[in-house]
Amino acid sequence: MKAKQILWISALVGACYCFISRSAMALPSQEPLVRLAELEIDPTQLEDYKAALKEEIAASIRIEPGVLKLYAVSVKDHPNQIRLFEMYRDQASYQAHLSTSHFKRYKQATQHMIKSLTLIETEPVLLGSR
Amino acid sequence: MKAKQILWISALVGACYCFISRSAMALPSQEPLVRLAELEIDPTQLEDYKAALKEEIAASIRIEPGVLKLYAVSVKDHPNQIRLFEMYRDQASYQAHLSTSHFKRYKQATQHMIKSLTLIETEPVLLGSR
Numbered sequence: 001m002k003a004k005q006i007l008w009i010s011a012l013v014g015a016c017y018c019f020i021s022r023s024a025m026a027l028p029s030q031e032p033l034v035r036l037a038e039l040e041i042d043p044t045q046l047e048d049y050k051a052a053l054k055e056e057i058a059a060s061i062r063i064e065p066g067v068l069k070l071y072a073v074s075v076k077d078h079p080n081q082i083r084l085f086e087m088y089r090d091q092a093s094y095q096a097h098l099s100t101s102h103f104k105r106y107k108q109a110t111q112h113m114i115k116s117l118t119l120i121e122t123e124p125v126l127l128g129s130r
Numbered sequence: 131m132k133a134k135q136i137l138w139i140s141a142l143v144g145a146c147y148c149f150i151s152r153s154a155m156a157l158p159s160q161e162p163l164v165r166l167a168e169l170e171i172d173p174t175q176l177e178d179y180k181a182a183l184k185e186e187i188a189a190s191i192r193i194e195p196g197v198l199k200l201y202a203v204s205v206k207d208h209p210n211q212i213r214l215f216e217m218y219r220d221q222a223s224y225q226a227h228l229s230t231s232h233f234k235r236y237k238q239a240t241q242h243m244i245k246s247l248t249l250i251e252t253e254p255v256l257l258g259s260r
Binding site for chain 1: 164166180183184187188190191195197198199200201202203204205206209212213215217250251252253254255256257258259260
């Protein structure tokens with residue numbers, strides 16, 4: 001009877017292990033998409049640019065569930081150098097973001113304010129967050 | 131009696147308003163500190179560097195409540211170019227981070243792996259997050 005019990009427990013543990021392993025393997029790798037942007041803004045239009053950028057970020061975060069982070073900072077002592085750190089749930093979320101009316105409005109409104117724009121595609125190493 | 135009630139309610143509302151205003155004014159401006167880093171790693175030591183970096187990020191997020199984000203990415207098609215986006219609760223949290231044993235261990239272990247390091251101080255424009 002004891003041996004039988006051990007056999008049953010072993011079979012149960014084995015089955016659980018297989019189930020968990022399969023579940024883990026079945027999960028798609030949902031690593032976010034991270035993009036960086038480096039912009040130089042016409043200093044005479046900096047306040048207008050920042051207002052348009054803030055409006056675009058606020059709308060994206062409010063409306064688009066696939067936009068996880070849109071962090072905008074300026075380089076200290078060089079306020080017209082803007083750096084963006086953008087995190088999307090996946091590639092599809094980024095593509096969807098590009099076709100939103102708020103993003104198109106931002107692009108249209110700011111095209112004459114931006115002196116240079118460098119877009120940088122990345123591969124996450126580790127995205128540590130609390 | 132009705133007039134007395136109105137007086138009491140007015141006094142209460144006034145007191146609440148004063149209290150809330152004072153509390154709001156007493157709050158320090160708790161805008162996070164954001165720093166960027168751009169690193170070029172010796173390609174022959176890239177895997178060792180990334181292992182050390184991951185260990186340092188994981189320890190910082192686990193141990194330090196003032197370390198809010200440590201995002202590490204590599205530039206696509208240039209895997210030895212690493213970009214860091216670092217967000218601390220405030221300046222004191224950043225200073226405390228620099229004196230932790232895990233940060234010092236990382237600096238010591240990686241100093242011969244890093245070909246160049248550019249640290250960029252920033253001013254937040256808008257930190258949009260969901």
